[in-house]
Amino acid sequence: MAEPDYSRGAACIDGQFMPVGEARIPITDWGYRRSDVTYDVVGVWGGAFFRLDDHIRRFRASMQSLRMEPAESDDDIRAILTRCVQLSGLREAYVAMDCLRGRPLPGKPYHPVFARNYIAAYAIPWVWVASPEMQQRGAHLVVAKTPRIATESVDPTVKNFHWGDLTRGLFEAYDQGADFAVLPDADGNLTEGPGFNVFIVRDGAVATPDRGALEGVTRASVLELCAELGLPCAVRPVSMDEVREADEIFLTTTAGGIMPASRIDGRIMNNDRPGPVSARLRECFWQKRAEGWHATPIDYAAL
Missing domain, CATH: 3.30.470.10 (Aminotransferase class 4, branched-chain amino acid transferase, N-terminal domain)
Incomplete structure (x- = not known):
């Protein structure tokens, strides 16, 4: 055989x-x-x-x-x-x-x-949620009209296949010529996007939602990096108004790491390129990865 x-x-x-x-x-x-x-x-x-x-x-x-x-x-x-x-x-x-x-x-x-x-x-x-080319120019985002499934019904901290709302958000983004959607909750606060956590930057301070989203492993890495680099960072409620008015936005996921955005609902941020805080965190993330940060090497000879 x-x-x-x-x-x-x-x-x-x-x-x-x-x-x-x-x-x-x-x-x-x-x-x-x-x-x-x-x-x-x-x-x-x-x-x-x-x-x-x-x-x-x-x-x-x-x-x-x-x-x-x-x-x-x-x-x-x-x-x-x-x-x-x-x-x-x-x-x-x-x-x-x-x-x-x-x-x-x-x-x-x-x-x-x-x-x-x-x-x-x-x-x-390896699968890229956002291709390297997209990351270089910055992802184009929209705020979805579709709200995230209520946490009382499906716990977002438990990874699951209930993607009906996230899939609708992807179609909303596609129909508007954007790359991804970010979803609000019923109270108008930011939750997450299809397969990624979301961070905003305003006046040099970083923030990410404290509810309605997966407690991502890459998200945790960003919190560590912010502490290491001395960047103010808060885990708190983030309103959709803050998202629309943010200086910078970036996304985090295993299949892509730190992925900067350059547009939200058609509004251009940072001359249509990734912002300085997002770019700094992304560079630091991959540099530390190359140095063996949180790494478990694989013995390919042990078959």
């Missing part, structure tokens, strides 16, 4: 490894039928995971919040992710971990408490 082709990435479904193109989940599982899934994504750059333990810790907290108890320990998950990267051979990779709810076991009531939970993971070539 031919050797498996892992050139496009590697996956692990319920304990079995395979090329990513062969990965399948049962169509009848509630992970698919009901979006009953939690997930996390960790980046690999230069052959090393970035903040791997932080991502696994958040993944475990999300599973516990959704009352998911897979058989795998944190060490098992770490080993699965590492194996996926090793099999793929990728030095820059987007590495996802999912916990899916299956279906109740035979003879059990039709209720999620009786459903088996299992882990799926994969490593594929």
Whole structure:
């Protein structure tokens, strides 16, 4: 038999490894039928995971919040992710971990408490949420008319597949010729965007929402960088008026790092380029990454 082709990435479904193109989940599982899934994504750059333990810790907290108890320990998950990267051979990779709810076991009531939970993971070539070219010119944003799903209904600190509002925001941005949308909550305060946290800069001070958004790992990195660089930074309510009037805006995510914006609702900021604070943080972020900041190197020879 031919050797498996892992050139496009590697996956692990319920304990079995395979090329990513062969990965399948049962169509009848509630992970698919009901979006009953939690997930996390960790980046690999230069052959090393970035903040791997932080991502696994958040993944475990999300599973516990959704009352998911897979058989795998944190060490098992770490080993699965590492194996996926090793099999793929990728030095820059987007590495996802999912916990899916299956279906109740035979003879059990039709209720999620009786459903088996299992882990799926994969490593594929690095994915940019905002391309390097977009980051150089600055992302063009709009404030969406679609509000974020209420936190009382879906906890945004638990990564989930409930993307109906975020997807509507993406279409709003597309229809207006912009790149991304940022979503308000019902009270008119900033939450987040499709797959990223949002920061504003006003009079040299940095701020990001304290509610209605994922507690992003890259977001936490920005808070650390601001403290290190002596930049004032607050985690607090941020009104949409502040967003529209900000001196600078930047976005943060695993699949892109720190991504500056240059327009909001058509208003041009910083001569249509990334602002100085955003650019400084972005440069510092990638410089520290290159120096091994929060890195977990991968032994590609240990196959």
